[in-house]
Amino acid sequence: MVDMKDLVSLCKRRGIIFQSSEVYGGVGSVWDYGPVGVELKNNVKRAWWKANVYSRSDMVGLDASILMHPKTWEASGHVASFADLLVDCKKCKKRFREDKLKGKKCPECGGGLTDSRRFNLMFKTAIGSVEGQSTTIHLRPETAQGIFLNFPNVLNASRKKLPFGIAQTGKAFRNEITTGNFTFRCREFEQMEIEYFVRPEEDQKWYDYWVNERFNWYINLGIDKKNLKLRPHEKDELAHYAKSCHDIEYNFPFGWSELEGIANRTDFDLKQHALISGKELVYFDEETKKNIVPYVIEPSGGVDRAVLAFLIDSYNVEKVKSQKRTVLKLHKDLAPIKAAVFPLLRNRPEIVEMAQKIVKDLAGDRYVVYDDTASIGRLYRRQDEIGTPYCITVDVQSLDDKKVTVRDRDSMEQDRISADKLESALIEKLKEA
Numbered sequence: 045m046v047d048m049k050d051l052v053s054l055c056k057r058r059g060i061i062f063q064s065s066e067v068y069g070g071v072g073s074v075w076d077y078g079p080v081g082v083e084l085k086n087n088v089k090r091a092w093w094k095a096n097v098y099s100r101s102d103m104v105g106l107d108a109s110i111l112m113h114p115k116t117w118e119a120s121g122h123v124a125s126f127a128d129l130l131v132d133c134k135k136c137k138k139r140f141r142e143d144k145l146k147g148k149k150c151p152e153c154g155g156g157l158t159d160s161r162r163f164n165l166m167f168k169t170a171i172g173s174v175e176g177q178s179t180t181i182h183l184r185p186e187t188a189q190g191i192f193l194n195f196p197n198v199l200n201a202s203r204k205k206l207p208f209g210i211a212q213t214g215k216a217f218r219n220e221i222t223t224g225n226f227t228f229r230c231r232e233f234e235q236m237e238i239e240y241f242v243r244p245e246e247d248q249k250w251y252d253y254w255v256n257e258r259f260n261w262y263i264n265l266g267i268d269k270k271n272l273k274l275r276p277h278e279k280d281e282l283a284h285y286a287k288s289c290h291d292i293e294y295n296f297p298f299g300w301s302e303l304e305g306i307a308n309r310t311d312f313d314l315k316q317h318a319l320i321s322g323k324e325l326v327y328f329d330e331e332t333k334k335n336i337v338p339y340v341i342e343p344s345g346g347v348d349r350a351v352l353a354f355l356i357d358s359y360n361v362e363k364v365k366s367q368k369r370t371v372l373k374l375h376k377d378l379a380p381i382k383a384a385v386f387p388l389l390r391n392r393p394e395i396v397e398m399a400q401k402i403v404k405d406l407a408g409d410r411y412v413v414y415d416d417t418a419s420i421g422r423l424y425r426r427q428d429e430i431g432t433p434y435c436i437t438v439d440v441q442s443l444d445d446k447k448v449t450v451r452d453r454d455s456m457e458q459d460r461i462s463a464d465k466l467e468s469a470l471i472e473k474l475k476e477a
């Protein structure tokens with residue numbers, strides 16, 4: 045398995061992930077996605093949207109805002125209980141989450157620990173332009189509540205019948221205490237959440253369905269099954285709103301850890317918001333002519349954690365002709381760049397021109413790049429390191445036979461393909477498993 049140090053270094057070198065505000069020394073647990081990383085992240089979100097919205101008739105999308113009415117977080121229980129219990133070491137002053145400690149001593153230096161204190165993880169800010177008259181509001185710590193508050197709006201607008209879901213991706217913020225492990229635990233991160241509304245008596249059926257569905261999503265996108273497992277929550281571990289919860293865990297280099305949680309949130313949230321707002325948040329059942337409050341099954345995953353797992357799982361180091369080759373064997377749907385085009389000789393204008401025309405023809409619907417800044421071997425290695433499935437080389441012979449060499453990332457086999465058939469060939473190749 046990849047050493048995290050090697051992965052972090054590759055991410056920086058190849059423009060996948062950078063530390064935020066690095067020139068000022070950085071901000072803890074906040075990360076920026078570079079030119080290659082932003083593509084990977086967008087592809088992960090797109091694959092999620094395709095599987096959960098476009099491929100289904102029982103799901104619609106939403107993009108709710110980060111700032112929400114302060115009452116939201118009172119109703120949801122976040123003001124009262126979205127907190128960690130913290131202890132400080134009296135000797136080395138380090139801070140720890142009490143629930144993660146094994147004994148009563150500091151795990152770093154063995155010093156004594158203070159009593160625990162509650163620390164709310166929500167970031168506070170102020171809304172309103174007049175100093176002194178502003179109101180405290182929070183940056184959302186999860187995207188889910190934006191879905192619950194829009195339940196009646198979406199229902200009216202989409203006329204969906206139970207069961208149906210609302211899907212959303214978006215930023216969430218948590219002032220995490222115990223950080224580290226690269227992008228696994230960030231203070232600003234992105235979630236991909238579904239709230240799937242069902243008849244209360246059908247909750248278990250849909251819960252089981254979504255656990256299975258979400259587990260398979262990672263496998264279909266190339267994660268090795270042996271690196272994934274499902275972990276049911278113990279009763280004393282369940283969140284205040286949940287009847288049951290399963291975590292999908294990934295075998296990270298730092299241990300098995302949560303990628304996504306699937307929870308049965310019952311009717312807790314809709315009822316809470318109805319109670320505090322005084323508005324009805326119900327579904328009118330045409331058959332019984334009665335209002336019902338649906339139960340909610342929530343698959344809630346992190347984009348950043350998914351990206352990290354895809355990077356780790358696809359990272360391979362191979363020996364090729366006694367040389368080391370680092371290659372990200374990413375699923376083609378996730379690969380940031382779909383093809384890279386090189387001129388074998390960059391001092392031959394006709395070759396450069398032909399290569400640039402190929403880029404122009406192939407780009408637009410997919411990300412295709414041109415590169416002539418190194419020798420062909422180096423160019424291949426660079427693209428392997430960021431998981432580009434195909435490299436296309438234009439050589440002297442191409443000028444005569446109008447064919448180019450297409451090299452496969454994984455097998456490293458090369459094909460000669462007519463330049464005018466390149467786009468259809470690439471489309472077919474990108475669909476192949």
Ligand code: ATP
Nearest residue numbers: 220228229230233302303304305344345346348349
């Ligand atoms: P953890 O126990 O690791 O703190 P959690 O159980 O609090 O996570 P949830 O509230 O269930 O997490 O959030 C749903 C998903 O959002 C998680 O499965 C994870 O993928 C993602 N997520 C939560 N917190 C973070 C974070 N600080 N950084 C990155 N992703 C996060």
